[in-house]
């Protein structure tokens with residue numbers, strides 16, 4: 001529908017409008033409304049039809065608001081075909097079109113407590129409620145799936161439709177019948193309702209989404225970019241069985257229309273939104289429960305919205321905000337509607353998780369074992385509350401698979417794990433200035449020719465003396481999980497190395513503190529602190545020491561296993577590959593690396609040198625192997641504590657559980673046997689309840705069980 005060149009122009013125009021701060025001058029306004037309408041229609045098409053937006057929701061909303069603002073300032077410029085006068089279009093030609101009983105409108109947006117206060121003030125004005133009088137609101141999640149409208153007549157589901165253009169939608173009745181969460185029959189007549197239209201959202205749970213994508217990947221089918229795409233696609237399946245197989249769930253959040261046997265409007269039978277939703281729950285519909293709140297005033301609304309902004313990542317479904325609705329229908333009626341949205345409701349949008357920006361440059365970095373990784377430098381962009389200016393590109397395959405180029409426009413996402421990443425490039429926005437990203441063939445630090453070991457994805461510099469690697473290894477050696485030398489940061493390492501004081505890890509333990517205290521920025525005090533931290537590190541056990549050497553594949557947990565097996569770290573030189581792989585949880589890769597390391601005389605010399613400098617080589621008592629408790633009440637079981645514990649500290653609780661034979665785990669999964677819940681347990685409890693295989697204990701029950 002749009003040519004590439006056109007798309008690029010529209011994108012650039014969008015960005016230009018987004019940068020513009022003030023509203024257009026009268027002279028400029030006439031051309032601006034036309035341009036804005038064009039870009040908005042384009043973004044609506046990318047979003048609704050392609051399911052592939054090129055700007056974030058926040059950016060789209062800003063453009064929309066800009067247009068609204070100009071139209072409000074210069075009403076002469078308003079036309080009936082402006083995107084502000086209709087809702088977006090996602091009709092497809094594959095299904096029959098049906099008319100909604102009442103239009104499915106959109107929602108106005110808000111982004112912070114101030115916007116919500118403005119909304120509350122508007123409601124007071126529209127409904128002529130005196131200032132200072134609290135208005136009740138219901139807050140519920142703004143589900144990010146595909147919207148649906150369901151019609152029941154004489155208690156039977158007779159029709160299901162997509163939102164379409166808001167007035168008409170696609171008839172997807174057959175697919176809706178396939179969803180377990182949608183009752184085929186519901187007893188509306190009990191409430192005197194003969195015909196009713198319900199509004200809701202079809203969604204795919206996040207865990208289900210992961211499963212679907214894993215399967216698609218195994219089947220070599222393209223994976224879905226997000227749960228929303230998977231859900232909207234599932235709504236329009238030709239075969240209802242396929243809709244069912246996607247595991248769609250329908251949440252109902254609104255009564256749109258209700259009449260009795262004589263055709264009279266009976267929507268207001270329920271004086272409040274809250275009661276209407278409660279009725280739907282009674283009738284067997286899936287409605288938001290713990291995530292829905294009846295708030296007594298706008299302050300409570302703000303608090304609830306901001307709380308959810310924090311905990312959205314722990315929720316089972318993708319939500320992009322909350323929806324705030326006036327509870328009393330009488331007040332709703334007084335507020336009325338615009339052609340675009342009800343005036344009595346507003347969406348509170350969470351901070352954007354996705355944004356587009358330019359990939360300016362790529363930096364190739366050398367890791368502690370010589371692996372070369374690529375880091376993209378981006379034009380800084382705001383994303384879910386932080387500014388992102390660089391992201392990891394991992395390795396060459398990542399760059400190839402995503403077909404990334406210098407100067408590409410890229411879509412960046414910051415998801416639950418807070419590490420931003422590049423979702424994809426937008427090749428349709430290229431203007432010819434893009435250059436392919438060449439992976440280097442030589443080490444960016446020492447120029448050694450790089451190699452790629454079989455079965456690995458990273459190119460490696462195999463020069464052990466490579467300056468970049470030397471520094472990386474030193475930084476790792478002193479780091480928190482390795483020797484944990486407090487205050488010995490990267491800056492000092494680089495500086496001491498430049499001064500010629502620090503090349504090997506042994507040098508760490510023969511620093512001249514007098515010389516250090518004479519250094520600029522150092523005093524006697526900081527030199528003393530450093531000495532103290534290093535002296536303390538000398539007492540570490542085998543696990544930290546082994547981990548600190550940057551041996552490939554030797555992580556923290558493997559190091560602990562080895563530490564529990566030997567008296568002195570140097571004993572490892574006598575172990576055979578066979579002995580090592582017999583250890584619990586240790587495979588041939590690790591065995592090979594340990595053997596290689598301890599066969600090298602220079603490494604054994606280093607260990608002896610470290611010992612002569614006072615570094616401990618022996619196992620600590622705390623590192624001794626714990627005999628597995630096989631006859632405890634929880635032997636063979638996994639356990640997890642969640643919420644605030646009132647009867648014991650968490651460490652205490654874990655020790656008690658271990659003494660009873662339980663193994664601690666950190667997440668709720670199919671592997672979890674027991675969940676002990678303290679006060680204010682949240683998403684972990686919900687997840688465990690949903691799994692149905694987890695035994696849930698209170699603190700008292702837990703203590704009673706272990707006696």
Ligand code: IVH
Nearest residue numbers: 105106107140141142143147253254323342
């Ligand atoms: S109420 C007349 N409630 O957001 C009331 N909408 O941007 C209008 N949405 O098309 C909708 N969660 O698909 C409402 N709890 C919720 C919602 C919700 C998601 C969607 C809905 C609507 C869009 C508006």
